[in-house]
Each structure stands twice: as C-alpha cells, then as structure tokens.
Ligand SMILES: [Zn+2]
C-alpha cells in the first residue's frame with residue numbers, strides 16, 4: 001500500500017476504533033441491562049487495553065543495537081551475513097582493507113539508521129524511517145510497526161475482537177434486523193423518500209452502486225420512522241454501530257486466520273510478500289524466455305532481491321581454526337533456516353505455553369533479544385556446519401598439494 005494512503009488511514013482508524021469501543025461499551029452497559037451491566041466492561045476493556053498497547057509501543061521497539069553483539073563480532077556463533085559478492089562491493093565502496101573471506105554483517109544506511117546493524121529478518125520501515133527486527137508490517141490500524149515480539153498482543157487482539165463484538169451486540173441482532181426491514185418498507189410507502197431517493201436515477205451511483213442504493217433507502221426510512229417513535233434502543237445510530245462491529249469482527253477474524261497460517265509456517269507477512277514478488281519475477285522471465293525475448297535487467301535484479309537464498313557465517317571447530325575462523329556458506333534452494341516446524345515456530349514467537357493468550361500475558365513481549373539473532377533450524381544448522389568443515393578440509397588439502405608442487 002502506498003505510504004500516503006497508510007498515513008491517512010493511520011490518522012483515521014485509531015480514533016474511529018476507540019470511538020466504537022467507547023460507544024459500544026456505553027450503550028451495552030447502560031441500555032441493555034441484566035447481565036450486560038458487567039459483561040461489556042469485562043469484554044471491551046481488555047480488548048481496548050490490548051489495542052492501546054499496540055498504539056503506544058515505544059518508538060525504539062525492536063530496533064537492533066547499532067553494532068552486533070560480541071558473539072557475532074568475534075565470530076563465535078552462526079549468523080546471517082552478506083553474500084560474499086555483495087560484501088566485496090561494500091568493501092570496495094568503503095575502501096576497507098580486509099581479508100576478502102571475512103564475513104560482513106548487513107548494515108542499513110536509510111532514514112535515521114546511519115549504518116546500523118541489520119540482523120536477519122530485519123526490515124527498514126519507510127513509514128517509521130528506521131529498521132526493526134522481526135518486522136511483519138506497518139499497520140495503519142494501530143499506527144505502528146508490528147514486529148515479532150508484539151505478535152502475541154496483535155494476535156490476542158484479533159482473536160478477542162470477534163467474540164467481544166458478537167456477545168455485546170447479541171440481544172440486538174434480531175430486533176435491529178426487524179427494524180431494518182420495517183425501515184425498508186417504510187421508505188417505499190413514504191412519498192418524500194420515494195420521490196427523492198428511489199425514483200431518483202442517481203441513487204444508483206451516489207451511494208456507491210446498487211448495495212449503497214438499498215442501504216441509503218433503509219437509512220432514510222429508519223430516520224423517518226425514528227422521527228415518529230424516537231427509536232429507543234433500536235435507533236439508527238445503534239444499527240450503524242452494530243453494523244460497523246460486524247465488519248470489524250469479520251476483518252479481525254480474517255487477519256487472525258492469515259497471521260496464524262503464516263506463523264505456523266515460520267513466516268512473517270513480509271516473507272509472503274517477498275515470495276510473491278519472487279514468483280512474479282520468475283514467471284515474467286520464463287514467459288520472455290519462451291518468446292525468445294531479452295530479459296530486462298530490473299527483472300533480474302528483482303529475482304536476486306526477492307530470492308530467499310541466505311548466507312551464513314559458520315565458525316569452524318577450534319581444532320580447524322589455524323587457517324581461518326570460519327566459512328561463509330549459502331543455503332540450498334529448498335532450505336528454510338527459520339522454519340522449525342509449526343509447534344516450535346509458534347513457540348518462538350508466542351511462547352511455549354498456551355497462556356500467552358491470557359490478556360495480562362498478551363500485553364508482555366513474546367520475544368526479547370532473540371529477535372536480533374533469530375534461532376536457526378537445527379537440521380539446517382547441522383548441514384551448514386558439515387559443509388563448512390568439508391570446505392575447510394578441502395581448502396587445506398588444496399593448499400598442501402600446492403605446497404608439494406612448489
Ligand atoms: Zn534501516
């Protein structure tokens with residue numbers, strides 16, 4: 001989505017949602033009576049608190065430290081680094097005199113980052129102008145970045161919203177539907193509405209098409225009826241509020257489903273976007289190849305940019321460190337270093353117990369510093385280590401044979 005649209009939406013959506021929460025709470029508590037004296041507070045307050053938590057996240061949430069931790073700087077652990085070719089370009093640009101085999105971590109020079117370390121799964125948010133680790137997306141609903149440590153807050157909010165909306169409006173659905181039917185009939189019998197709305201040919205267009213035309217007719221009929229009987233608990237405002245609630249609940253349920261399916265596969269929203277962009281570039285190239293046409297350089301650049309091939313620095317065992325500390329190894333095409341199987345994928349982001357869903361737990365961060373050094377899947381880690389050792393041995397072998405020839 002274009003940044004301009006997000007900027008407008010994030011000014012509009014938070015006040016709209018908070019107004020909805022407030023009116024829904026007020027009407028359900030003071031006008032529905034019986035169990036609704038306490039139920040709305042019990043449901044709406046935790047949901048609103050989760051929402052406000054995401055709205056008021058600290059500005060530096062999930063921003064990586066300027067320099068990587070010493071375990072990375074001293075090359076003691078496996079970490080994601082720049083592809084050797086890219087590292088070479090960076091070194092040339094900085095005219096650094098370093099061993100070409102040394103791994104280089106990725107750094108970001110955009111916005112206010114100014115050369116900040118950009119660990120694996122970190123993205124630069126162009127809305128916030130800074131890098132965030134475990135970045136999922138910048139969300140206009142709460143005018144903030146969503147990152148992996150707050151995924152449990154986000155998911156809990158999405159899961160709480162539909163039942164909250166459903167339960168607080170439960171006694172209203174049937175009578176409001178009946179009222180809407182009466183308003184529709186009334187709009188046809190009322191001479192003024194008939195002439196000025198139903199018989200007006202632009203009513204098909206101004207309200208946004210046929211659905212808008214009928215919605216407009218119902219609203220006009222409803223308002224007219226309200227002038228006579230006052231509407232009481234079934235006044236138009238409440239009808240619109242419940243309708244807004246239903247839309248909100250459906251969006252929440254859809255987002256909860258989409259987010260959960262991503263998390264189960266070890267992905268974040270950005271990964272899905274990148275993989276779609278990669279497939280599109282691949283298909284466009286394939287089509288051009290079939291037609292024997294030349295491939296534009298930007299398509300090839302996209303293919304490389306959205307590729308999910310990653311490079312890792314792998315330290316060698318201490319017995320092999322006489323020549324060098326470690327090797328840079330690339331992942332194989334099928335390898336997914338951040339997919340640990342659905343159970344552990346969920347545990348890494350949300351926590352190992354189901355209790356993350358309880359509101360007081362959902363308010364707390366699900367990931368801490370591990371978001372800067374995202375855990376690598378055990379099988380991939382083993383393969384990377386074996387490959388590094390194999391290449392190091394091969395290198396020593398080659399070195400010896402060269403020495404013998406000398
Ligand atoms: Zn950045």
Ligand SMILES: [Zn+2]
Pocket residue numbers: 125126127128129137138139144145
């Ligand atoms: Zn952002």
